[in-house]
Amino acid sequence: MKWATSKLNSDALRSATTEEVTMAGGSREPGRTVTSKVLAILEAFEKSRGALSLTDIAEKSGLPLSTTHRLVNELTVWGFLSREPNGRYQLGIRLWELAQNTGRQLRDAARPYVQDLFSLTGETAHLAVRAGHEVLYIDRVYGSKRVPRASRVGGRLPMHATAVGKVILAFEEDWVRDAYLNRQLERHTAHTHVDPQKLAAELAQIREQGYATTLEEVRLGSCSIAVPVFHTGRIGAAIGLVLPTNQAATMTRHLPVLRGIAAQIERATARIPLETLLGSHVTGTH
Amino acid sequence: MKWATSKLNSDALRSATTEEVTMAGGSREPGRTVTSKVLAILEAFEKSRGALSLTDIAEKSGLPLSTTHRLVNELTVWGFLSREPNGRYQLGIRLWELAQNTGRQLRDAARPYVQDLFSLTGETAHLAVRAGHEVLYIDRVYGSKRVPRASRVGGRLPMHATAVGKVILAFEEDWVRDAYLNRQLERHTAHTHVDPQKLAAELAQIREQGYATTLEEVRLGSCSIAVPVFHTGRIGAAIGLVLPTNQAATMTRHLPVLRGIAAQIERATARIPLETLLGSHVTGTH
DNA sequence: GGGTTGGCTTCCACTGAGCGGAAACTAGTT
DNA sequence: AACTAGTTTCCGCTCAGTGGAAGCCAACCC
Numbered sequence: 001m002k003w004a005t006s007k008l009n010s011d012a013l014r015s016a017t018t019e020e021v022t023m024a025g026g027s028r029e030p031g032r033t034v035t036s037k038v039l040a041i042l043e044a045f046e047k048s049r050g051a052l053s054l055t056d057i058a059e060k061s062g063l064p065l066s067t068t069h070r071l072v073n074e075l076t077v078w079g080f081l082s083r084e085p086n087g088r089y090q091l092g093i094r095l096w097e098l099a100q101n102t103g104r105q106l107r108d109a110a111r112p113y114v115q116d117l118f119s120l121t122g123e124t125a126h127l128a129v130r131a132g133h134e135v136l137y138i139d140r141v142y143g144s145k146r147v148p149r150a151s152r153v154g155g156r157l158p159m160h161a162t163a164v165g166k167v168i169l170a171f172e173e174d175w176v177r178d179a180y181l182n183r184q185l186e187r188h189t190a191h192t193h194v195d196p197q198k199l200a201a202e203l204a205q206i207r208e209q210g211y212a213t214t215l216e217e218v219r220l221g222s223c224s225i226a227v228p229v230f231h232t233g234r235i236g237a238a239i240g241l242v243l244p245t246n247q248a249a250t251m252t253r254h255l256p257v258l259r260g261i262a263a264q265i266e267r268a269t270a271r272i273p274l275e276t277l278l279g280s281h282v283t284g285t286h
Numbered sequence: 287m288k289w290a291t292s293k294l295n296s297d298a299l300r301s302a303t304t305e306e307v308t309m310a311g312g313s314r315e316p317g318r319t320v321t322s323k324v325l326a327i328l329e330a331f332e333k334s335r336g337a338l339s340l341t342d343i344a345e346k347s348g349l350p351l352s353t354t355h356r357l358v359n360e361l362t363v364w365g366f367l368s369r370e371p372n373g374r375y376q377l378g379i380r381l382w383e384l385a386q387n388t389g390r391q392l393r394d395a396a397r398p399y400v401q402d403l404f405s406l407t408g409e410t411a412h413l414a415v416r417a418g419h420e421v422l423y424i425d426r427v428y429g430s431k432r433v434p435r436a437s438r439v440g441g442r443l444p445m446h447a448t449a450v451g452k453v454i455l456a457f458e459e460d461w462v463r464d465a466y467l468n469r470q471l472e473r474h475t476a477h478t479h480v481d482p483q484k485l486a487a488e489l490a491q492i493r494e495q496g497y498a499t500t501l502e503e504v505r506l507g508s509c510s511i512a513v514p515v516f517h518t519g520r521i522g523a524a525i526g527l528v529l530p531t532n533q534a535a536t537m538t539r540h541l542p543v544l545r546g547i548a549a550q551i552e553r554a555t556a557r558i559p560l561e562t563l564l565g566s567h568v569t570g571t572h
Numbered sequence: 573g574g575g576t577t578g579g580c581t582t583c584c585a586c587t588g589a590g591c592g593g594a595a596a597c598t599a600g601t602t
Numbered sequence: 603a604a605c606t607a608g609t610t611t612c613c614g615c616t617c618a619g620t621g622g623a624a625g626c627c628a629a630c631c632c
Contacts, residue, residue, distance in 0.1 A: 033589070042384060045384070066621050066623095095384065100441070144402055154384075356591085
């Protein structure tokens with residue numbers, strides 16, 4: 001029996017009505033930490049293009065309006081959210097500034113070479129790694145010429161529909177590949193390869209030939225080619241090019257450049273331990 | 287006088303001992319919100335290069351160790367922090383992914399042209415805006431050739447020591463410029479212009495000629511040139527080039543390209559309302 | 573005008589999430 | 603085996619956080 005001395009009387013008084021009060025109090029969701037609420041608010045912006053109203057945020061993050069209001073205000077003061085004149089909210093630059101420190105090792109080391117890849121080919125070039133069951137685009141260099149773009153820096157796409165994804169999957173450890181093929185493979189266009197058997201064969205061939213291609217598998221009008229970038233013997237990343245479909249036939253002429261650049265990135269990143277290149281575990285919780 | 291009914295007695299009882307209890311409780315810092323603690327933890331990573339140990343984080347964010355431990359754990363689960371095999375922490379990719387949505391309007395709109403600027407000149411090109419009393423680097427395109435680099439994407443530098451900063455300051459509204467000149471101007475190298483009078487004259491000349499230059503004012507070995515990018519009649523951003531010092535004399539040959547690219551960026555961003563380009567208020571709380 | 577609607581802001585009594593000192597644990601180091 | 607430095611777990615106390623409700627403000631429409 002260790003009732004706090006000073007609390008005793010008031011508690012005893014209250015206890016009679018506790019139940020009805022809790023019932024009336026209703027939708028309190030106990031066990032939810034403040035931290036989780038704050039992060040949920042930030043993540044609410046991921047699912048939507050433009051700016052969000054307070055009500056939108058509350059809805060997307062599953063929080064009561066007044067709670068959202070308080071937290072959003074504090075985030076705004078810290079610059080993690082910013083408020084437009086029309087009253088809607090956006091992720092703030094503070095967040096962006098901070099995040100530039102993330103994964104810099106790989107991005108900074110590889111950037112000049114991805115740039116060279118673009119300069120030498122004139123085509124949209126990108127660098128991607130695996131994040132769970134998806135490819136995560138780390139960097140991207142492109143000119144003013146328009147290409148139908150599906151990927152964006154910081155964005156994710158399924159591995160089986162992209163050249164970078166396929167090449168990573170092909171050189172990944174067996175269990176990763178097996179696990180991937182056992183899932184439902186999402187179809188993006190009529191040309192997406194979704195048959196596990198055929199895909200397995202395709203991956204074997206990719207491993208053989210050392211590069212992967214796609215033809216209108218994510219988006220009509222574009223095709224792509226990619227080669228692996230190794231790190232300490234394992235597959236670490238992939239670099240690739242996206243081109244308009246009409247160049248599909250001659251895509252392989254870029255292979256020598258791709259392989260040369262891949263080798264340079266491998267050299268530049270060799271001395272950096274793999275874990276520090278990105279956060280150690282790029283988990284796949286999307 | 288509105289004492290809460292049920293609290294009255296217990297409060298009265300407690301008040302006697304309040305002081306000693308607080309003393310005993312020691313370093314509790316009341317009034318500090320959980321949110322502020324979480325954000326302080328994230329910001330702890332800004333001030334330091336590599337990964338941080340738990341103790342480092344606790345120290346930098348001014349939180350007790352066990353509190354830090356709990357919050358850091360939760361942030362890790364959410365992917366906002368990641369843990370290396372050696373036990374140290376890093377900002378997680380989740381944070382980076384989210385942040386890619388920030389300020390995309392401007393960056394995405396301008397990127398191809400900054401890329402062109404690099405392609406046409408072969409020199410490190412960048413795009414910057416004003417953030418309080420500093421220039422914030424929004425984008426940066428460079429090749430494999432080495433230049434002594436001071437700026438980085440997401441990084442800030444003082445306005446009076448950089449070409450982009452000076453050109454923004456020169457075309458900024460009077461009160462902004464006046465406020466800036468009334469502050470202590472930090473000296474980076476022996477060549478940094480820190481005399482308010484002379485700087486004011488230099489800014490007037492920049493406004494006259496339509497471009498700004500620096501010569502080893504942030505870092506020895508490099509010089510730079512920049513032109514303004516306007517938006518709805520006001521200064522919005524600046525684009526610039528950084529070159530090795532030995533090219534200082536011929537730097538102005540890049541002016542036509544710089545001006546052409548600036549015009550294109552102005553055209554590309556004209557239809558986007560200024561507020562949505564970045565977070566509306568890029569406040570200067572660093 | 574004045575009623576209605578939709579979203580934002582403020583208020584405040586209640587309470588469990590957060591707190592953090594302390595103790596236990598783990599891994600190097602001497 | 604004793605020491606040191608960093609990390610993890612524990613647990614009773616308490617105040618920060620909570621969220622329903624009421625107030626507020628503009629816009630829109632009879």
